[in-house]
Amino acid sequence: xxxxxxxxxxxxxxxxxxxxxxxxxxxxxxxxxxxxxxxxxxxxxxxxxxxxxxxxxxxxxxxxxxxxxxxxxxxxxxxxxxxxxxxxxxxxxxxxxxxxxxxxxxxxxxxxxxxxxxxxxxxxxxxxxxxxxxxxxxxxxxxxxxxxxxxxxxxxxxxxxxxxxxxxxxxxxxxxxxxxxxxxxxxxxxxxxxxxxxxxxxxxxxxxxxxxxxxxxxxxxxxxxxxxxxxxxxxxxxxxxxxxxxxxxxxxxxxxxxxxxxxxxxxxxxxxxxxxxxxxxxxxxxxxxxxxxxxxxxxxxxxxxxxxxxxxxxxxxxxxxxxxxxxxxxxxxxxxxxxxxxxxxxxxxxxxxxxxxxxxxxxxxxxxxxxxxxxxxxxxxxxxxxxxxxxxxxxxxxxxxxxxxxxxxxxxxxxxxxxxxxxxxx
Numbered sequence: 552x553x554x555x556x557x558x559x560x561x562x563x564x565x566x567x568x569x570x571x572x573x574x575x576x577x578x579x580x581x582x583x584x585x586x587x588x589x590x591x592x593x594x595x596x597x598x599x600x601x602x603x604x605x606x607x608x609x610x611x612x613x614x615x616x617x618x619x620x621x622x623x624x625x626x627x628x629x630x631x632x633x634x635x636x637x638x639x640x641x642x643x644x645x646x647x648x649x650x651x652x653x654x655x656x657x658x659x660x661x662x663x664x665x666x667x668x669x670x671x672x673x674x675x676x677x678x679x680x681x682x683x684x685x686x687x688x689x690x691x692x693x694x695x696x697x698x699x700x701x702x703x704x705x706x707x708x709x710x711x712x713x714x715x716x717x718x719x720x721x722x723x724x725x726x727x728x729x730x731x732x733x734x735x736x737x738x739x740x741x742x743x744x745x746x747x748x749x750x751x752x753x754x755x756x757x758x759x760x761x762x763x764x765x766x767x768x769x770x771x772x773x774x775x776x777x778x779x780x781x782x783x784x785x786x787x788x789x790x791x792x793x794x795x796x797x798x799x800x801x802x803x804x805x806x807x808x809x810x811x812x813x814x815x816x817x818x819x820x821x822x823x824x825x826x827x828x829x830x831x832x833x834x835x836x837x838x839x840x841x842x843x844x845x846x847x848x849x850x851x852x853x854x855x856x857x858x859x860x861x862x863x864x865x866x867x868x869x870x871x872x873x874x875x876x877x878x879x880x881x882x883x884x885x886x887x888x889x890x891x892x893x894x895x896x897x898x899x900x901x902x903x904x905x906x907x908x909x910x911x912x913x914x915x916x917x918x919x920x921x922x923x924x925x926x927x928x929x930x931x932x933x934x935x936x937x938x939x940x941x942x943x944x945x946x947x948x949x950x951x952x953x954x955x956x957x958x959x960x961x962x963x964x965x966x967x968x969x970x971x972x973x974x975x976x977x
Contacts, residue, residue, distance in 0.1 A: 553648055554644060554647060554648055554651065557651045557655065558631065558665075560655070561651075561655070561669075562665050564661070564662060564663050564664070564668065565663055565664045565665070570664055571692070571694075571695035572695055573695055573697070575663040576663070576670060576671060576697040578663075579661075579668070579671045580671055580700060582658070583671060583674075583675055586671075586674045587700050588702065590674065590678055590685050591685075591703075592682075592684045592685060592705050593684075593685045593687060593703075593704040593705065594609065594704065594706045594813070595687050595689065595693075595698065595699075595707050595708070595737070596686065596687065596710060597689045597710065597733065597736070598708075598711055599712050599713045599728070599732075599865060599867055599868075600710060600713065600868045601711055601802075601803075601806040602689075602710050603624055603836065603839070604798060604803055604806040604807075604836055605708065605710055605807075605810050606622060608796070608806065608807050608810040609810040609813060609814070611830040611831070611833060612811070612814050612822060612826060612831075613814070615826045615827075615829050615830040615833075616820065616821065616823070616830075618684060619638050619639060619682040620636070620639065620682055620684055620685075621637050621677040621684070621686070622685075622686045622688075623635065623673040623685075623686070623688060624636075624688045625669075625688060626968070627971070628838045628862070628967060629971045631647070632644065632647055635647065635673055637680045638682050642676065650672050650676055651672060654668065654672050666697055667697040670697035670698055671697070684820075687701075689732075692728070692732055693732045693733075693735065693736070694730070694732075694734060695731075701737065704737050704740050705741070705819070706740055706743060706813060706817060707737060707740065707742045708742075708743045708745070708809060708813060709733060709747075710745050710806070710809065711747060711805075711867060712725070712729055712733075713725070713748075713867030714865065714867070725750075729751065729754040729755055729758055730758060733759055736759060736764065738763040740764045740765075741764055741767060741817070742759060742762065742765070743767045743809055744766065744767070744768045745769055745808075746769045752768075767816055769805075772787060772812070773785060773786035773808065774786075775805070777804060780792075780794070781794040781795045782795065782804050786812060786816075788815060791824050791828070793827070793828055794828065794832055796831040796832070797832050797834045797836075798834055798836055798839065799839075799842070799875065800874075801874065802871040802875070807834075811827055811831075837970075837974060838860055838974060839861055839862065840859055840872070840875060841861070841970075841974075842857065842858070842859055843860060847977055848945070848949060848973070848976060851946050851949040851950045851953060852950075852952070852953040852961065853957035853958075855958045856952070856953050856956075856958070856959055856960075856961055857883075857959075857960045858949070858961045858963065859960065859961065860964070860974065861962070861963070861964045861970065862967035862970040863900075863964050863965070864892065864895055865900065866896055866899045869900045869903035870903055872903075873903050873904060873907055876904075876908075877907075879960060883958050884956055884959045885907065885908045885909055885961075885962060886908065886909055886910055886912065886952045886955075886960070886961050887904065887911045887961075887964065888949070888952075888961060888963040889912065889913050889928065889963075890914040890916040890922060890925070890928075890968075890969040891916075891923050891965040891966050892919070892922055893922060893923045895966075897923060897928060898934070898935060900965070901931060901932050901935045901937065904937065909956075909959070910937065910940075911932045911937050911939040912942050912948045913926075913928040913942075914941070914942060914945065914948060914969070916966055916969050917972045918968075918972065922966075925941040925942075926941055929941050945976060946976070
């Protein structure tokens with residue numbers, strides 16, 4: 552495929568896939584006549600978990616209310632095109648090819664990372680498609696991320712922060728992570744803070760204490776309460792009784808509530824309770840506690856086996872998934888199919904599931920190079936007190952679990968890349 556050939560070329564432009572700096576992206580954007588300066592009404596999203604769920608919820612609310620949206624996320628799940636959602640549609644193969652070629656010619660083989668290049672592509676395309684709102688999910692951290700090149704925005708959103716990507720930090724502490732994500736948020740707009748651990752919230756507040764943006768904080772300015780019919784959202788403007796969102800897991804109500812707080816506090820948009828109520832029941836989100844009820848992979852399991860896919864890959868996400876698994880009090884065994892990238896906190900992630908899963912089957916992640924080898928990952932699982940073995944493929948893992956237990960719940964997790972491969976196979 553022509554697009555894949557270009558992407559492979561782009562990966563060769565810089566020796567390191569991740570090299571935190573803003574110099575290269577700013578040079579390329581200047582060569583492109585600074586398209587980022589033409590982007591207005593931007594909402595920038597940072598955090599460790601929940602960014603994608605927040606972004607898709609926000610998009611759904613805006614579009615339900617009749618507003619057009621540009622959305623940039625990273626990484627993509629199944630197709631590279633998913634990174635570029637422009638004015639209501641994912642970019643077409645033809646348009647994506649033209650965009651990549653145009654920016655590649657402007658770059659002239661100069662030194663730039665893959666992530667920086669594709670961020671520049673989004674800024675260029677978004678500048679030509681002036682939507683009512685631009686939603687940008689930050690990549691690694693934020694301070695030196697390629698998405699941090701805007702001079703103004705209408706909001707910054709801080710989703711739950713936890714330990715991840717320690718290998719890109721000097722000490723790998725939560726203090727460093729909070730600093731990288733929060734210390735350079737733009738001034739003069741609004742900062743929305745999601746539900747955080749108490750100590751993390753205090754660190755966030757300290758980091759943004761001199762930021763001139765208005766702060767809207769979960770637990771102080773808005774909150775929610777789950778009930779038998781759905782949940783109640785509350786803020787200074789009153790309360791709304793809402794149905795459960797189209798996102799499984801109680802933790803997702805928190806992500807949805809941040810999106811609701813955001814749209815209700817951005818006065819330039821006219822968002823009604825009706826829009827919010829309609830939108831949250833039709834949120835489109837793949838690879839997040841997704842139940843596979845049909846498709847090719849169902850041929851490898853029994854009709855009573857439940858297959859769940861989630862791209863969780865850090866300890867904070869593991870805790871959320873673990874709580875979700877508590878909903879299954881049916882006596883059914885839970886088997887895990889696990890594949891992870893090499894730079895993750897494997898032991899802490901896996902240990903969260905002790906006494907929750909029956910056993911773990913580890914895999915190498917197809918079409919990736921920086922994964923942890925399945926034998927090594929299996930040994931880590933065993934060291935956490937969870938029985939584990941390896942398998943050659945996703946299909947054989949599913950088949951062997953179904954052979955052992957036709958009623959088991961099968962959780963496939965550990966990486967968004969693994970989730971994407973499973974969805975493509977299906």
